[in-house]
Amino acid sequence: MQKDNQKRSLKWGLLAKIFALALPYKTKFFTAVFLTLSLAVLGPLRPYLIQHTLDTYVGTGDAVGLLNFSLLLGFLLLLQSLIQWWSTLLANFLGQQIIYDLRNRVYKHLMSLKLKYYDQTPVGTMVTRSISDIETISEVFSEGLINIVGDILQILVLLILMFGTHAKLSLVCLSVLPLLFYSGYLFKEKIKGSFEDVRNQVAILNTFVQEHLSGMQLVQLFNREPAELSKFKEINKAHQDAHIRSVFYYSVFFPVVEVLSAIAIGLLVWYGAKGVLAEEISIGVLVAFILYLNLFFRPIRQLADRFNNLQMGMIAGERIFQLIEDSNPIETEGQQTLTSTKGHIEFKDVSFAYLPNQPILKNINFSVQPGKTIALVGKTGAGKSSIINLLSRFYDIQSGEILLDGTNINQYTLSSLRSKISVVMQDVFLFNGSILENIQLYNKNLSEDKVIATAKLLGAHDFIMRMPHGYHQMITERGSNLSVGQRQLISFVRAMVTDPAILVLDEATSSIDHETEEIIQLAIEKMRVGRSSIVIAHRLSTIANADEILVLEKGAIVERGTHQSLLLTKGYYSNLYEKQFTASAI
Numbered sequence: 001m002q003k004d005n006q007k008r009s010l011k012w013g014l015l016a017k018i019f020a021l022a023l024p025y026k027t028k029f030f031t032a033v034f035l036t037l038s039l040a041v042l043g044p045l046r047p048y049l050i051q052h053t054l055d056t057y058v059g060t061g062d063a064v065g066l067l068n069f070s071l072l073l074g075f076l077l078l079l080q081s082l083i084q085w086w087s088t089l090l091a092n093f094l095g096q097q098i099i100y101d102l103r104n105r106v107y108k109h110l111m112s113l114k115l116k117y118y119d120q121t122p123v124g125t126m127v128t129r130s131i132s133d134i135e136t137i138s139e140v141f142s143e144g145l146i147n148i149v150g151d152i153l154q155i156l157v158l159l160i161l162m163f164g165t166h167a168k169l170s171l172v173c174l175s176v177l178p179l180l181f182y183s184g185y186l187f188k189e190k191i192k193g194s195f196e197d198v199r200n201q202v203a204i205l206n207t208f209v210q211e212h213l214s215g216m217q218l219v220q221l222f223n224r225e226p227a228e229l230s231k232f233k234e235i236n237k238a239h240q241d242a243h244i245r246s247v248f249y250y251s252v253f254f255p256v257v258e259v260l261s262a263i264a265i266g267l268l269v270w271y272g273a274k275g276v277l278a279e280e281i282s283i284g285v286l287v288a289f290i291l292y293l294n295l296f297f298r299p300i301r302q303l304a305d306r307f308n309n310l311q312m313g314m315i316a317g318e319r320i321f322q323l324i325e326d327s328n329p330i331e332t333e334g335q336q337t338l339t340s341t342k343g344h345i346e347f348k349d350v351s352f353a354y355l356p357n358q359p360i361l362k363n364i365n366f367s368v369q370p371g372k373t374i375a376l377v378g379k380t381g382a383g384k385s386s387i388i389n390l391l392s393r394f395y396d397i398q399s400g401e402i403l404l405d406g407t408n409i410n411q412y413t414l415s416s417l418r419s420k421i422s423v424v425m426q427d428v429f430l431f432n433g434s435i436l437e438n439i440q441l442y443n444k445n446l447s448e449d450k451v452i453a454t455a456k457l458l459g460a461h462d463f464i465m466r467m468p469h470g471y472h473q474m475i476t477e478r479g480s481n482l483s484v485g486q487r488q489l490i491s492f493v494r495a496m497v498t499d500p501a502i503l504v505l506d507e508a509t510s511s512i513d514h515e516t517e518e519i520i521q522l523a524i525e526k527m528r529v530g531r532s533s534i535v536i537a538h539r540l541s542t543i544a545n546a547d548e549i550l551v552l553e554k555g556a557i558v559e560r561g562t563h564q565s566l567l568l569t570k571g572y573y574s575n576l577y578e579k580q581f582t583a584s585a586i
């Protein structure tokens, strides 16, 4: 019982939070409420006036009175239409404005989340949060609570008018009400479950299509088309079933309401006509009651639907607020702004794990003197990329310290720290857009000339100019219209164009042709000049002249020294060098 109460109060809290979204638009919100409520009162007033007109003026043949009242009715109709128009516009505007604000807020929040969150949450889920969940919330405003309150008020006003006019007649024609409410309740319960089903199925379908379209090459390569298709059919079928189930409830509910309203009117005509004949009920009352009943059934037909809109909005709201409030995004950011750096990097006894109790890096110690280059080599999965993720604070370390110019990097603001470090990631990521946009990344301080100069320096200019549109060549999904080497060169230009003090380079593992390799080699040489660099290399030729080479194994440094000294050690490095050397000699 107590739990129930708590649950209920929580929901009210949630509703309050959703409505708080309208706070910046207070005037519009309250105007919308006021308009909806006045419609609820104005609607039932018309039949009342018609009754009056019929009984008072038509009955007595008072032409002037009839004209006046007809004018009044006309005016009322006009007013009602105007209010209807205005309130629809306002409610939808409010809904859209709130979606706009909320979407910006969610997106901003998503950008502030730690990478750890992205490691654990499928992208599809986040897309659903920021697109369709938010959409649902807008319906709370345009089709939800305000309208429900309006509908209920209208029903109350109708009841007062009907019972005030003729209680017995009202009782007779409203005798179908219990049945109506019961079926409405059943409908609401059934449709709620099936709505949830539909939403889940949409999410499943989205995720499948998105993931498998990205991996289409793999699907085709492994001849998985038939299997993929049957899996897809299965998911598609579940989606269809969920939809049909929800449509089924609608298809039952609406005719039921129709039948009940027809019965109500039948009862009215039967009992009313008897009353008219017995001169107990006037014609005006009979006509007014028919109109009252019409007005009565309309909101009831919609109420069940609107309750669902409200409920769906609340479910979506709950998820979104959970994302915004509970996902613990804010990094423990420092206060100090890093304006310039000598580029003196130090890792002191750094240990790190992505997941608790699964250590990845163990007691890592090294330093990069300003302008020097440190190289990391080691087997796949040794922890090389992990080390460089730590320098830009994509993950927080469990113990030890990372210092930049002698200060713990946690003391710097994230943006100032990251602006001094350029990272070329192992997997090059390119957005849909032109080559130029992919290099500038919407940074207005980077002119096209600067981009071209950097591309020339790094040897990327030639191949870019060979493209039909040069720097304005559009890159399709993740750069599929470029070769691996070309993608890598673009990512080099992107990293270098800001002229960073520190360069972190995670060399791609994929093999490229000899010519491109030479271009890339040369580009790396040039990038390293005058800045502190951490370079992860798979081709040892890239790093033979590094100032210090660290060999990593299972998250620990097992060998360190220069190229020459490591060759003498006859350990992992010299072994690897020999293999690569003989391979290239063949």
Ligand SMILES: Nc1ncnc2c1ncn2[C@@H]1O[C@H](COP(=O)(O)OP(=O)(O)OP(=O)(O)O)[C@@H](O)[C@H]1O
Pocket (backbone or CB within 6 Å): 119, 354, 355, 360, 378, 379, 380, 381, 382, 383, 384, 385, 386, 387, 426
């Ligand atoms: N986001 C992550 N969440 C959990 N574990 C991770 C994550 N990224 C990497 N790991 C794990 O950390 C270990 C080190 O990975 P890392 O990417 O640092 O290797 P690497 O040395 O860069 O390998 P490669 O040469 O193949 O790039 C691996 O065992 C990997 O499974």
Ligand SMILES: [Mg+2]
Pocket (backbone or CB within 6 Å): 384, 385, 386, 426, 506
């Ligand atoms: Mg790696």
